[in-house]
Amino acid sequence: MNFLYLAEDYPYSKVHHQLCKHIVDLGKGINVIVYAVLRNNILSNDLRSTYTGINYQTLLYKLDESAQKYKYDFFFKIERKTSWLISHIDIQSVNMVYAATLFSEGAVAYRLYKNYSIPYVIAVRATDVNFYMKYMVHVWPLAWNVLRCAHKVTFITEAISRHFFQKKIMLPVKKNVQGKMEIIPNGIESYWIEHAKSKHVSSIPRSLLFIGVFNDNKNILATMKVVENLSSRYEGLHLTLVGGGGNQHERVLKYCKLHPELFTFKGKILDKKDLCKVFAESDIFVMVSHSETFGLVYIEALSQGLPILYTRGQGIDGTLKEKIGEAADSYDENSIKKAICRLIDEYEQYEPIGKSLYRFSWDNIARDVIRLIH
Numbered sequence: 001m002n003f004l005y006l007a008e009d010y011p012y013s014k015v016h017h018q019l020c021k022h023i024v025d026l027g028k029g030i031n032v033i034v035y036a037v038l039r040n041n042i043l044s045n046d047l048r049s050t051y052t053g054i055n056y057q058t059l060l061y062k063l064d065e066s067a068q069k070y071k072y073d074f075f076f077k078i079e080r081k082t083s084w085l086i087s088h089i090d091i092q093s094v095n096m097v098y099a100a101t102l103f104s105e106g107a108v109a110y111r112l113y114k115n116y117s118i119p120y121v122i123a124v125r126a127t128d129v130n131f132y133m134k135y136m137v138h139v140w141p142l143a144w145n146v147l148r149c150a151h152k153v154t155f156i157t158e159a160i161s162r163h164f165f166q167k168k169i170m171l172p173v174k175k176n177v178q179g180k181m182e183i184i185p186n187g188i189e190s191y192w193i194e195h196a197k198s199k200h201v202s203s204i205p206r207s208l209l210f211i212g213v214f215n216d217n218k219n220i221l222a223t224m225k226v227v228e229n230l231s232s233r234y235e236g237l238h239l240t241l242v243g244g245g246g247n248q249h250e251r252v253l254k255y256c257k258l259h260p261e262l263f264t265f266k267g268k269i270l271d272k273k274d275l276c277k278v279f280a281e282s283d284i285f286v287m288v289s290h291s292e293t294f295g296l297v298y299i300e301a302l303s304q305g306l307p308i309l310y311t312r313g314q315g316i317d318g319t320l321k322e323k324i325g326e327a328a329d330s331y332d333e334n335s336i337k338k339a340i341c342r343l344i345d346e347y348e349q350y351e352p353i354g355k356s357l358y359r360f361s362w363d364n365i366a367r368d369v370i371r372l373i374h
Contacts, residue, residue: 002093003032003373004118006108007100008081010036011060015186015296016100017051022187022366024055030370032056033094035085039063039070045245050270059088074139078107094118096151096373102128103139106146119151121372123184126156126293126314129163133170140169147173152372154184156294158318184369185319186294187362191272192303197280199352200305205283205344206236209306211275211297215246217290219330224255224263226337231262234344239286240264242278279304284343288330289314299353299360307350309339322351 003023007016020032038046038060061084063070070077085091085108097112097120099105109120132139147153147170155161161183164170170177208227212218220241227239241252244267256263269275279285285301285308292315299316301308308325310316312335317327326342329335343350358364 001027001030001095001373003027003030004089004094004097004112005032005034005056005100006097006105007034008037008104009100010034010058011038011046011048014047014051014189015294017054018187018189018362019366019369020056021053022362023369026363026366027370033059033089035059035061035081035089037061037063037081039067059085061085061088074103074107074136077104078111082108082111091116091118096120098369098373099123099146101125102143102146103132103136106150107139107142110142110146110149113149120149121152121154121369122146122150123154123156124160124164126160126291129160129167130291133164133167144173147177150180153177153181154372155181156183156185157316158183159313159315160293162318163313182368182372184365184372185360186296187365188296188299188303188360189272190361192300193357193361195272195276196303196353196357197305199350200283200307202283202347204236205347206234206238207281207283208237208239208340209242209278209282209285209301210239210287211242211269211278211285211301212287212289213246214241214244214248214252216248218246218248219288219290220252221248221255222330222333222336223286223288224252226333226340227262228259229337230340233341238262238264240266240278240282242266242269242275244268275300276304279306282306283347284309284325284340286340287311288328288336290330299357302353303357305352307343307347309336309343320353320356322353322356323349324353325350 005020010016024032097109097118099109099122102122102124106122112118214220231237256265285306288311295315298308311330312327326339328339
């Protein structure tokens with residue numbers, strides 16, 4: 001089987017590499033071709049140099065001209081992506097297509113289906129629900145067709161599924177989608193499963209940890225303000241920040257310098273052993289993003305026995321039955337404050353993730369996708 005995997009952000013997210021790698025490892029006779037786009041002006045880091053064990057083909061469309069039009073004209077983008085793909089692959093040899101998003105990739109998959117009768121599977125992500133389904137009115141009718149004709153529709157989390165079906169604009173296709181949908185989450189690298197820790201024990205939980213990019217979406221400045229506000233209530237309260245980059249980077253560093261007793265900036269840590277040490281030195285993981293498809297770092301933190309602060313209605317909210325932490329409204333600093341207080345005051349009540357961690361192994365995720373495409 002020739003399996004075409006459409007993921008524009010493949011160079012900037014390890015998720016797609018891991019899934020494709022494991023599909024090839026576990027799927028007998030499945031040949032995976034990944035199609036992505038390289039844009040010179042993109043702010044994200046190209047992670048391809050860190051991808052190991054590549055056992056699939058890649059097609060990379062290098063967008064050198066009309067970058068602005070590509071970014072802002074949706075139909076121009078779909079036309080460019082589709083025409084370039086068709087001219088660089090024997091499209092008639094493709095047996096199945098996987099679209100990593102409903103809109104940007106789903107529209108390409110739909111065109112291939114209409115022109116070449118190639119079946120496709122759709123994955124609905126946070127960007128689809130929080131951006132396209134909220135603001136891009138002119139592409140909603142296309143999305144209905146994409147969903148109606150899809151072989152299967154998957155959602156990365158329960159939260160995304162709930163938001164999707166709450167949208168009135170999806171009423172025309174609601175029953176159709178409900179009859180062929182599944183929840184298939186992202187996975188985590190085997191290292192975190194192999195090195196999982198039991199529940200973290202702390203008599204005085206005061207050490208908070210954030211790992212991620214310092215941008216508007218990750219909302220780290222709001223969390224820092226709350227920590228400063230709570231420092232008089234909880235003596236020794238401290239937030240360690242790992243990561244960096246993004247449009248709030250300089251403001252975060254300035255905040256750290258102003259309050260070294262409250263904040264420590266460690267920069268980027270890529271080595272997993274070093275990350276494990278940081279987790280071990282922490283009591284609570286905090287990340288209250290405005291929009292989050294999944295948030296692999298939440299699962300990594302849970303694997304190390306930490307309770308977590310996450311965003312209500314986003315990411316992993318509702319994914320796990322265990323009491324893993326507290327949810328907060330990312331736009332309400334008082335909500336974040338109350339959630340952190342609960343995490344500290346009721347620290348012992350939070351449960352370890354336990355056997356649920358294995359649900360997020362890439363082997364299990366890949367088997368679910370293989371089952372869908374056969």
